[in-house]
Amino acid sequence: MSKYMQLTVRIHPYYKKSFAEAYPGIARRLGYLDEQWAEEGPSLFEIVGRLDKLLYQLEGDPPFREILLAHRAKLHKLYEETQEQIADWHLSKADQLLYKLEDIFDEIEREVGKI
Secondary structure, three states: OOOOOOOOOOOOOOOOOOHHHHOHHHHHHHHOOOHHHHHHOOOHHHHHHOHHHHHHHHHHOHHHHHHHHHHHHHHHHHHHHHHHHHHOOOHHHHHHHHHHHHHHHHHHHHHHOOO
8 A cells, every 4th residue: 555545446326317216115215314315326335334323213114124124134244245355356246245235125125115
C-alpha cells in the first residue's frame, strides 16, 4: 500500500430502472423508515450492512421484520464473505456472492408480496 494513497473497491447499486421497480415491496416498506434513502435506491449490500439497525426500526412492521429476521443469518454471512473476498482482491468470487445476495432479496420480495 502506498504511503499516501489507497486502493478501494466499492459496491454501487445498479438497477435498470430503479430500486422501487426491482423490489417494490421492499422499497415500499423501507420507505416508511427513510423515504429518501429508499428512493435513492440503496444497494442490496448496503441494506444488509444496515440490517440490524433496520430490524430495530422495523418493530412497528412485524410481518416485514419477521421476514428479514428469517434471512438475517444468511445475509450477514454473505455480507462478511463478500467483504473478505474484496479485501483479498478476489473480485470474481465477491461478484458470485453478490448474485447469491440478490437471490435472497428476490425471495424476500416474494415473501413480502404475500403479506
